[in-house]
Amino acid sequence: MVVTIGDVARAAGVSRSTASYALSGKRAISAEVRQRVNDAVRSLGYTANAGARALATSETKVIGLLAQFLEDEFAPAMLQYMLGVSDTARELGYDILLATEADGARALRRITDSRMVDGVVLLNVAQEDDRLDILRDAPQPGALVGLPGDCSELDVFDLDFEEAGRMMVDHMHALGHRELILVSQPQHVVERGGAYVWRLQDAALEQARVRGITLHAMYGESRQPAVGQTLNDLLDAYPGATGLLLNNEAAAAALPSVLHTRGLTVPKDLSVIGRYSDEFARLFSLPFSSIESAPDRLGRMAVRQLVRRIESPEGRNEPYVVRFVSPELVDRGSTGVPGPSRADT
Amino acid sequence: MVVTIGDVARAAGVSRSTASYALSGKRAISAEVRQRVNDAVRSLGYTANAGARALATSETKVIGLLAQFLEDEFAPAMLQYMLGVSDTARELGYDILLATEADGARALRRITDSRMVDGVVLLNVAQEDDRLDILRDAPQPGALVGLPGDCSELDVFDLDFEEAGRMMVDHMHALGHRELILVSQPQHVVERGGAYVWRLQDAALEQARVRGITLHAMYGESRQPAVGQTLNDLLDAYPGATGLLLNNEAAAAALPSVLHTRGLTVPKDLSVIGRYSDEFARLFSLPFSSIESAPDRLGRMAVRQLVRRIESPEGRNEPYVVRFVSPELVDRGSTGVPGPSRADT
DNA sequence: CTGAAAGCGCTTACAG
DNA sequence: CTGAAAGCGCTTACAG
Numbered sequence: 007m008v009v010t011i012g013d014v015a016r017a018a019g020v021s022r023s024t025a026s027y028a029l030s031g032k033r034a035i036s037a038e039v040r041q042r043v044n045d046a047v048r049s050l051g052y053t054a055n056a057g058a059r060a061l062a063t064s065e066t067k068v069i070g071l072l073a074q075f076l077e078d079e080f081a082p083a084m085l086q087y088m089l090g091v092s093d094t095a096r097e098l099g100y101d102i103l104l105a106t107e108a109d110g111a112r113a114l115r116r117i118t119d120s121r122m123v124d125g126v127v128l129l130n131v132a133q134e135d136d137r138l139d140i141l142r143d144a145p146q147p148g149a150l151v152g153l154p155g156d157c158s159e160l161d162v163f164d165l166d167f168e169e170a171g172r173m174m175v176d177h178m179h180a181l182g183h184r185e186l187i188l189v190s191q192p193q194h195v196v197e198r199g200g201a202y203v204w205r206l207q208d209a210a211l212e213q214a215r216v217r218g219i220t221l222h223a224m225y226g227e228s229r230q231p232a233v234g235q236t237l238n239d240l241l242d243a244y245p246g247a248t249g250l251l252l253n254n255e256a257a258a259a260a261l262p263s264v265l266h267t268r269g270l271t272v273p274k275d276l277s278v279i280g281r282y283s284d285e286f287a288r289l290f291s292l293p294f295s296s297i298e299s300a301p302d303r304l305g306r307m308a309v310r311q312l313v314r315r316i317e318s319p320e321g322r323n324e325p326y327v328v329r330f331v332s333p334e335l336v337d338r339g340s341t342g343v344p345g346p347s348r349a350d351t
Numbered sequence: 352m353v354v355t356i357g358d359v360a361r362a363a364g365v366s367r368s369t370a371s372y373a374l375s376g377k378r379a380i381s382a383e384v385r386q387r388v389n390d391a392v393r394s395l396g397y398t399a400n401a402g403a404r405a406l407a408t409s410e411t412k413v414i415g416l417l418a419q420f421l422e423d424e425f426a427p428a429m430l431q432y433m434l435g436v437s438d439t440a441r442e443l444g445y446d447i448l449l450a451t452e453a454d455g456a457r458a459l460r461r462i463t464d465s466r467m468v469d470g471v472v473l474l475n476v477a478q479e480d481d482r483l484d485i486l487r488d489a490p491q492p493g494a495l496v497g498l499p500g501d502c503s504e505l506d507v508f509d510l511d512f513e514e515a516g517r518m519m520v521d522h523m524h525a526l527g528h529r530e531l532i533l534v535s536q537p538q539h540v541v542e543r544g545g546a547y548v549w550r551l552q553d554a555a556l557e558q559a560r561v562r563g564i565t566l567h568a569m570y571g572e573s574r575q576p577a578v579g580q581t582l583n584d585l586l587d588a589y590p591g592a593t594g595l596l597l598n599n600e601a602a603a604a605a606l607p608s609v610l611h612t613r614g615l616t617v618p619k620d621l622s623v624i625g626r627y628s629d630e631f632a633r634l635f636s637l638p639f640s641s642i643e644s645a646p647d648r649l650g651r652m653a654v655r656q657l658v659r660r661i662e663s664p665e666g667r668n669e670p671y672v673v674r675f676v677s678p679e680l681v682d683r684g685s686t687g688v689p690g691p692s693r694a695d696t
Numbered sequence: 697c698t699g700a701a702a703g704c705g706c707t708t709a710c711a712g
Numbered sequence: 713c714t715g716a717a718a719g720c721g722c723t724t725a726c727a728g
Binding site (some may be wrong): 053082119 | 352353398399400401402403404405406413418420426427429430433434435438441446447448449450451452461464465466467490574575578581587604605607608611612633634635636682685
């Protein structure tokens with residue numbers, strides 16, 4: 007019922023090894039034999055058994071993708087990283103084994119120990135991430151999206167969140183703003199080790215100090231309507247603030263209706279700049295300029311590096327890389343020179 | 352370097368077959384030997400090679416998941432189906448091979464022909480879906496989420512969109528509404544074979560006829576701000592309409608700001624009912640009552656049936672099922688008795 | 697209760 | 713340019 011390379015060989019009148027070589031091209035084969043083998047493959051509908059090939063070659067042509075859907079984090083953002091990884095893997099000839107279970111360390115151990123994959127990509131890496139020690143001990147290479155506290159023996163890719171924080175502040179400062187509010191992810195995310203939150207925030211605070219301007223940094227909620235309330239409270243608490251920085255998807259999504267309710271116009275009454283992906287902005291139809299978080303680019307870079315390490319013999323021993331993507335500001339017209347302070351109106 | 356069952360056997364002082372049986376429990380093993388084998392496994396850190404096991408048993412313990420991210424469709428909705436499938440598969444002992452490429456038929460053929468999976472779940476199935484013939488010819492069973500035109504030899508799971516359409520109309524009718532607007536997905540989705548769109552719409556139209564009320568059925572855009580404009584146009588065009596039915600995520604997401612701009616209050620000025628998942632409502636903080644689309648339940652049902660077919664010997668020949676999930680209305684308070692028609696104000 | 701051996705379907709040195 | 717054979721790491725009849 008199931009056709010094997012033996013069937014192909016028989017149909018082509020050659021040995022199994024010749025059939026195999028004809029298909030792999032790993033040694034010279036006469037044009038005629040190659041033709042007969044290819045014909046046999048076609049007429050029998052042969053495809054190599056992946057498990058058998060993996061056993062013989064120690065290559066699965068599968069990459070493990072470890073996603074983490076954490077509470078208080080924005081699931082659709084994760085999807086974009088996943089698609090970046092998946093698309094790039096396919097281009098490079100790999101399939102994706104997806105693990106979404108809560109216990110990422112266990113999943114990682116399972117798929118690496120059993121040799122189901124040639125390498126793995128970890129998404130949403132935390133400051134202290136219990137998957138990392140397992141990855142370091144694994145026989146397969148791995149690539150991270152997200153910067154952990156300890157990058158030793160790891161290839162790491164992440165947005166340069168510190169630069170993003172500075173860029174937000176500088177952009178506003180250049181326009182003339184002197185008092186800003188930054189709404190970060192919920193504190194819970196920070197406590198869990200979401201380093202990108204404090205990397206952006208700390209850098210923004212430092213840059214505000216350097217520029218001599220005021221920055222009120224706050225943790226926002228992760229859900230509406232609570233996050234909308236937070237935004238309202240902050241706008242009440244700091245009437246002198248003329249600019250709003252958002253490192254919090256839920257806050258960005260909630261802001262339009264908050265502005266509407268308060269009768270505020272962007273950028274006339276308030277300048278706004280966010281940090282999220284272009285796709286996210288499209289999805290939520292957000293009219294705010296933003297630092298593009300480029301999940302597709304990061305996923306792509308991680309897979310490229312991973313495949314390099316998997317496939318090149320030297321790759322395994324090349325020095326490890328920690329690569330930061332420079333933030334890019336997508337101008338959607340939501341920032342401008344500060345108008346009269348809201349405090350004065 | 353890599354530890355095999357031979358190493359375990361040697362360390363335990365038994366044969367490889369005994370080691371294997373001790374681990375699988377497929378034949379009686381003395382307590383002492385079992386102990387020695389388990390100790391060896393632990394001290395050596397043994398995990399069976401998945402490819403070798405698959406080759407020997409013809410079981411991969413992997414389920415293929417074919418997602419389709421189509422233009423004009425709402426990607427985060429797809430994610431919820433994926434997570435339902437992935438979580439249930441893991442509970443049942445299966446890993447997920449994820450294929451997201453545009454050419455789903457090719458992906459399906461690749462993973463089934465090469466025996467990478469024991470079965471496959473197809474998401475977002477269209478009326479005429481070129482993956483179905485490939486699935487029918489595949490040696491592995493499959494389960495669909497989404498109702499195709501031809502269900503023969505297939506297990507199919509879907510929301511009962513016709514009942515959903517009737518339910519929306521009846522709910523409004525019972526409250527006293529006599530003129531309604533239905534905004535469906537974009538026409539493009541219909542042309543591509545997104546049967547759920549016309550299943551809901553046709554049933555809603557028929558039910559409106561039965562009830563003797565007016566229903567204006569329209570295709571909406573898939574993106575803001577276009578979809579917001581459509582909503583505005585419709586509200587202008589049908590001032591007598593007192594209820595709005597939404598089978599279009601983008602429209603649901605856009606509606607709050609449209610209502611806000613027009614100064615309409617729900618349900619006083621307009622009753623609204625949507626069709627989307629609870630998770631979607633949470634994500635977008637939508638205050639509208641809705642027919643729950645239950646992606647997690649559907650993913651779970653599909654995997655359960657698939658695994659039943661994979662694992663039980665009779666399962667392979669059990670009659671095929673087409674199962675519709677009954678819609679449930681989640682009341683978020685956005686419908687009520689019609690106020691004075693907007694036309695009169 | 698345990699072991700020796702065959703076999704799953706490939707690939708790849710080894711020989712010619 | 714091609715073939716016979718070994719081997720990848722498992723599982724499972726077959727024998728005892």
